[in-house]
Amino acid sequence: MSISLSHISKSYKGLKALEAISFEVKAGELFGLIGPDGAGKTTLFRILTTLLLADEGRARVAGFDVVSDYKKIRNSVGYMPGKFSLYQDLTVEENLTFFATIFGTTIAENYDLIKEIYVQIEPFKDRRAGKLSGGMKQKLALCCALIHKPEVLFLDEPTTGVDPVSRKEFWEMLKRLQQKGITILVSTPYMDEAALCDRIALIQGGKILQIDTPRAIVRHYPKSIYNVKANKTYQLIKALKAYENKHSVYPFGEFVHYTDKRDDFNPSELKEYLESKSLSDVVIEKTEATIEDTFMELAK
């Protein structure tokens, strides 16, 4: 196992940020921690990267205990924190050289690993980090986290605030790093990114709701789910929420995702009900559940 946690708990002045978290990440796996703001993702990263002590439980990273072997862990892992962590007043090249130096290496020694990412920011190598665009900062932070050739890479919300095209490129980059044998633990609040991981843990309020492959998580969704559309979306949501047989109602893109309490649900009955509420152009179609649907169901 590359990462293992057993009953890790952490509180901040009485507020439980993590409650008995246990899971394992296999060597070479791309593992996602999926959850909303405040779920406890950053706290978990800080414990695994030895920057914060857990109140209870044990954790190991790359074969080392996070408490007794913390120095060895610091040499074996790369950490890209959620908040921009580089020196704003140093240039791109100076930041990278700085990180290489503290790990006793050079840019040249591990250039192969970062090359593909670094060439994209190399034209700006003399620019101060504080003056880079969001996507460029993200690439520089990733280069700095990789410069000592870590066995395990921790990425805390690396794509938050990044545009969709750069997000896609970033995930392609992660896949290629994985192919080079690096184990990756990545957190994200974006449910669509969950599908790109080998396995995911859904986390909320400091607790793990479910751990599995994205496919299995979706497959285990317990209900039939329907896309519902009508001429007035706000009124549609209101009417669905007031419907006595509804189980769940969530806006989902141009549709509303609806599940019914009954096993013998008949869509035409719902259509009639909605039309009786002055809605028109009503469409009700069965659809596949997504990670987001599962999350909403589990978080209920």
Ligand SMILES: Nc1ncnc2c1ncn2[C@@H]1O[C@H](COP(=O)(O)OP(=O)(O)OP(=O)(O)O)[C@@H](O)[C@H]1O
């Ligand atoms: N230093 C701290 N002191 C007090 N409370 C804290 C501290 N750090 C985090 N918390 C609280 O612990 C909970 C978990 O926070 P954490 O930052 O780990 O979550 P997160 O999933 O990373 O979310 P975010 O993306 O908002 O940082 C939140 O309720 C947060 O307000």
